[in-house]
Amino acid sequence: MTENQAVQQKSVRRNRVAAAACVAAALIAVSVVGTRSATADGPAQPGAAAPGAAAPITSGAIADARPAVVAIPAPGLGSAALVQSEDQLQQGLNPVGATVALTGRQGLSACSGEQTMRDLTKGRATAYASVTWTFATDGLLIESAASAPTGPVAATWEQQLVALVQDCQHEPAGHWYYGAAHTLTAAGGTAHWYPSYNGDGAASGGVAVLRSGTRVALVELTGPAASVEAITTAALKRLAS
Numbered sequence: 001m002t003e004n005q006a007v008q009q010k011s012v013r014r015n016r017v018a019a020a021a022c023v024a025a026a027l028i029a030v031s032v033v034g035t036r037s038a039t040a041d042g043p044a045q046p047g048a049a050a051p052g053a054a055a056p057i058t059s060g061a062i063a064d065a066r067p068a069v070v071a072i073p074a075p076g077l078g079s080a081a082l083v084q085s086e087d088q089l090q091q092g093l094n095p096v097g098a099t100v101a102l103t104g105r106q107g108l109s110a111c112s113g114e115q116t117m118r119d120l121t122k123g124r125a126t127a128y129a130s131v132t133w134t135f136a137t138d139g140l141l142i143e144s145a146a147s148a149p150t151g152p153v154a155a156t157w158e159q160q161l162v163a164l165v166q167d168c169q170h171e172p173a174g175h176w177y178y179g180a181a182h183t184l185t186a187a188g189g190t191a192h193w194y195p196s197y198n199g200d201g202a203a204s205g206g207v208a209v210l211r212s213g214t215r216v217a218l219v220e221l222t223g224p225a226a227s228v229e230a231i232t233t234a235a236l237k238r239l240a241s
Contacts, residue, residue, distance in 0.1 A: 076126070076127040076147070077102075077126075077127035077128065077129045077145060077146070077147040077215065078102075078127075078129060079100045079129055079131065080238070080241065081129060081145060081215065081238055081239050081241055082100070082129055082130070082131045082143050082145060082217075082235075082238060082239075083131065083133070083141060083143050083219065083231065083234060083235045083238060084234075084238065085098070085133075087231065087234035087235070087238070088133065088141065088226075088231070090230070090234075091226040091227050091230050091231060092224075092226055093135060093141070093224055093226050094135055094136040094137065095133045095134070095135055095141070096134055096135060096136050097133070097134045098131050098132065098133050098134075099131065099132045100129070100130070100131045101128075101129075101130050101131075102127070102128055102129050102130075103118070103128060103130075104116060104117040104118035104121070104123075104125060104128030104130065104144070104146060105117075105118055105130075106130035106132065106142065106144050107142075107144075108120065108144055108161070108164065108218050109142070109164075109165070109207055109218055109220045110168075110176075110220065110222065111164065111165060111167060111168035111178070111207070112164055115164070116144070117130070117144040117145070117146045117218070118146075120146075120157065120160055120161065120164075121146050121148075121157055124148075124149065124153070125146035125147055125148060125149075126147045126148070126149055127146070127147040128144075128145070128146050128147075129144075129145045129146075130142070130143060130144040130145065131143050135223070135224060137223070137224065138223045139205065139221070139222050139223020139224045140220075140221075140222050140223065141219070141220070141221045141222075141231070142219070142220050143217055143218070143219045143220075143235060144217065144218050145215060145216065145217035145218075145239060146215070146216055146217070147214055147215050148214045148215070148216065149214070150214065151213065151214055153214075154211055154213070154214045154215065154216050155211070157211075157216045158209060158211040158216050161209040161216065161218050162181075162192055162209050165178055165192075165194060165207055165209060165218075166178075166181075169194070174199045175199055176196060176197060176198045176199055176204070177196075177197055178194040178195070178196055178197075178206070178207060179194055179195040179196070179197060179206075180194070180195075181193070181194055182194070182229065184229065184232065184233060184236075186233050186236045186237055186240075187212065187236055187237045187239075187240035187241075188212060188213070188240055189210060189211055189212030189213070189236045189239060189240050190210070190211055190212075190236075191208050191209065191210040191211075191232045191233075191235070191236045192208065192209045193206055193207070193208035193209075193228055193229060193232040194206055194207050194208070194228075195228055196220075196221075196222070196228075204222065204223060205220070205221035205222045205223055205224065205226075205228060206220070206221055206228030206232075207219065207220040207221075207228075208220075208228065208231075208232040208235065210232070210235060210236050210239055212236060212239045212240040213240070215239050215240075217235065217239050219231065219232065219235045
C-alpha cells in the first residue's frame with residue numbers, strides 16, 4: 001500500500017466516524033424532546049428543559065409511560081368559613097376588630113374554661129380556624145372551627161361540643177348559664193343554639209354548636225343583645241362554603 005492510499009483510507013474512516021456520531025446525537029435529541037412532551041402537562045421532572053423549548057413529539061410508547069394523575073386535596077378550612085363583619089352588621093352589632101388564627105388553640109367558650117378545639121379533637125383535625133371579634137361596646141363574638149378527616153368523626157366532635165355546652169345549663173342561682181337548646185338547619189348543615197343568661201336572669205348573647213359535612217364549630221356571642229339564632233344561621237352558611 002502506498003503512502004497516498006493509506007492517507008485516503010484514514011480520511012474515509014474519519015468521515016464514517018463523524019457521520020455515525022451525528023446520527024447518534026440526532027437520536028438522543030429526539031429521545032429527550034419526546035420525553036419532555038410526554039410530561040409537559042404533568043409535574044416538572046428533575047433536569048427537564050423549560051416548556052416550549054422544542055416542538056412536541058407524539059409517541060405512543062412515551063405517552064403510555066406518563067405518570068398517574070394525582071388527586072388535588074380539597075381546600076383547607078380558612079377564615080372565609082367563619083362569621084364575617086357583614087353578618088354581624090345585619091344584626092345591629094358593630095364589630096371593630098378581629099383576630100384570626102389557624103392553630104385551634106383559642107378557648108372554645110366561657111363554659112369550657114381553657115379547653116380548645118385542638119384539645120377536644122386531640123389534634124386529629126385536618127385544619128383549624130378561629131376568630132375573635134370585638135365590638136365598639138362591651139362584648140365579644142368568638143368562633144372556633146375544625147375540619148374532621150371523616151363525617152363520623154365530625155359527628156363525634158359535634159356530640160362532644162354539645163355535651164360541653166349542656167354542662168353549663170344547670171348552674172347555682174346568681175350564676176350565668178345557658179338556656180334550652182334550639183335546633184336549626186341551613187345550607188345542608190345543622191346547628192344547636194342556646195341563649196345565655198347572666199346572674200340576674202337577663203338574656204345576654206348565646207352559644208351554638210354547628211356541623212356541616214366534615215366541619216364543626218362553636219360560636220359564642222357575649223354581651224350584645226343580638227339575635228343568636230340569626231348569627232347561628234349566618235355562621236352555619238359560612239361553615240358550609
